[in-house]
Amino acid sequence: MNRRLKRLELLKNKSDSDIKIKEIRSLLDRKDYVKANELINEILDESPKDDQAMALSSFVSAKFGYVDFAIESLLKAIDVNPFNEYALTLLARIYAEKQDYDNAKKYYLKANKINNGNVDVYKGMANVCLSLKKDDEAYEFARAAVVHVPNNAEAHYVFADVLRQKGLLDDAGLHYEKAVELDSGSRSAMLGCAITAFSKGNFKQSVELYRKIPDYKDEPRILWNYSLALLACGEFKEGYSIYKYGFPCKTRAPNRMMSMKKPEWKGESLKGKTLLIWREQGVGDELLFSYFYKEVIRGAGKVIIECEKRLVSLFKKTFKDAEVRAQSCSVEEIKKDGDVVYKELMEDYDYHIPAMQIPGVLYDCPQQIPFNKGFLNIDENLKQKWKQRLSNLKGLKVGIMWRSGNVKRARGLEYAVVEDLKKTFSVKDVSFVNLMYSECEEEKQYIKENYGAILHEWEDLNLKDDFEDVFALIDGLDLVVSPGTTVINMAGLINKPAILFGRMYSWTFYGQKQSPIVPSIKVVLKNKWNDDNIKLDEDIANMIEKFKQEKKL
Known part of the structure; x- marks a missing residue:
């Protein structure tokens, strides 16, 4: 009788744990990490070697930045249960984020042996291979996802992403479309369709596809790509109105923009004011958009041009009515945790504007831009x-x-x-x-x-x-x-x-x-x-x- 009661008690505890695990996953989906962590600790207090709870605890630790602790906990969970697919996949993903691709590949492959129908594993392996510039291997892993789970939208999305990066745009478009067919609410797949159309030069089609993405106005990455499609179609005002979203999605220079303490110039009178124009992209784009500097200089009290140091001499000869100086700091100069950290910048201006934003302030449509008849002063x-x-x-x-x-x-x-x-x-x-x-x-x-x-x-x-x-x-x-x-x-x-x-x-x-x-x-x-x-x-x-x-x- 005692044995039977003990067995029932164990089953009850396991059932309670499973219920809590399910609730924890729901909380994590809602990003309620504090409440999730409380329930995880309750399970671990009762069962310190519950490998599912250990893995979920590692997920929360990683979210709060305790990456090394998360790795240690996951290794312990895998030691308790070598077949914990979730722990193996999560560990591989964390290693990939740390750019430890050898260990990432090792644990993705272990997870794949347990379940060859896990799309997350194929996606992770494909991304690792792309990071290692092993495009053919990435292609094979992404293709395997479609083979093993052909009716999974995420599988087609993963394969389409690899195809697009390999330049196989027609095939990529077909698999993005299949992903949307299987999951009509997949914003990622719909974004893939729009980006592929843009990459093929079908700009109007791309704009139409962006407009079909649900709640696209809430996502900076979508808005940034959408802005490029609009500008490529000549939709000047609307395109430049959302071009700013390149900063939060880190395609433009986000840390530099965040460091600015003075207001961005949006067309206010510059009479008696000082405007800072600063570079945000490569030197080719900087040169291209310098075409608009003289128009700004004509209407401003003073203009300061911050440029790539190799352009200082040329710009000083060309823009004689402006102050020209090398940018306050190079994007390679100071880095912390992989992100650029700008040292204290000079604040000797009233307004500032990123160089590539200027046309959107000066003109209502591209037809208003005067044709370049030569403006650079070459020695x-x-x-x-x-x-x-x-x-x-x-x-x-x-x-x-x-x-x-x-x-x-x-x-x-x-x-x-x-x-x-x-x-x-x-x-x-x-x-x-x-x-x-x-x-x-x-x-x-x-x-x-x-x-x-x-x-x-x-x-x-x-x-x-x-x-x-x-x-x-x-x-x-x-x-x-x-x-x-x-x-x-x-x-x-x-x-x-x-x-x-x-x-x-x-x-x-x-x-x-x-x-x-x-x-x-x-x-x-x-x-x-x-x-x-x-x-x-x-x-x-x-x-x-x-x-x-x-x-x-």
Whole structure:
């Protein structure tokens, strides 16, 4: 009888524990971590080795920042029960967040052996592989999720994400759509559909898809991407009204914006006031949007321009009525826990504005933007120096790039590889000038050996840092060919004829085929969304030939 009572008591305790575990999970879903922790502690007080409670306790610890303690607790839970799938998956995810990808992979694989239908495991493994730049492995794990759980929306979403990052946009779109079909309330899948449409250059379709996302106005990441789609369609006012959401989702410079103690300029009179313009993106975008500085300077009491230190000299010569200084601190300068921490900034201004926000304040629509007729003050002595050097080259003088130093997946889709540019480098009576500012020795050798073309360059020119010299060099060329890089912006800003190639028009064209900021640029679009550059090569070569004929060379 005593044994039977003891067994019933154990079953009752287990049943009570299961009920509490279910309630705890519900509390965690509602992010009520304090109440959840109280119930977890009740279970652990009665059963210190309850592996489910130990794992849930670790989840709460990690949420409150006690990551090392969470890892220790999870290892203990797994020691109690090596088949605790939740503990294994959570441990793997925490290791991945710490960028300890070897341990992340180890525990994801253990979880997968227990249950090959857990989508979270496939998602985690795919993300780990992407972080390790093992795209093919990421593809296989994401694909396995669809194979094992074909009617799971999250599985199709995970696979679509990997496909999109690999540049397989048509396939990605199909799986995002399948995810939405299986779960009509999946905002992530709907966002994926909208982003994919945008990446394919279908800007109007992208805008329509964003507007279908439920409660999209509550999510900064959605609003930020939506703003780019709107601007790419020329929807100026609405696009710039939500462009600010790039800060909270950390695509723009969030810590710098948060450090600002003075109000942001939104069109107030600047008579007798000082405005600070500060950079927030890479140097290519900074140069592009410097086109709008003179218009601001004309209406302000004083303007302070904070710029990348390599641009200080050029900007001082160009914007003589403004104070120009290097940015208060570099994004690489001070970091804490992976985030930028800005040191105390100078507060010698009344208003401030991020550089890329200026057009939204100055204009109501892109048609109001005056066409650039040249505004940068390039040193005449440098221009003469490069004109003389280039005079030794025969035929059409073409500056060329095929990629930048930023080879992240999303950017890589815009680029070409030298193996696919045979017709371009084989155009007769052309002297190619190297504008690549990243390492490319093997590629230059390939071009020479296979196409017989020599890329001219000068040892005393630093293409990455000597901006005034590079501007003067570009000024002396006949034509520039490049994907969306700093170099193509430089050419366009001084009205040098240029061929921009890529998979879509930049949103900075504001829905127009010709940009008012860089009107000398002509765009050549890739024929496909992946690595098929054969048609691209033909188009670039034909445009060079046509330009050569126009120049009668």
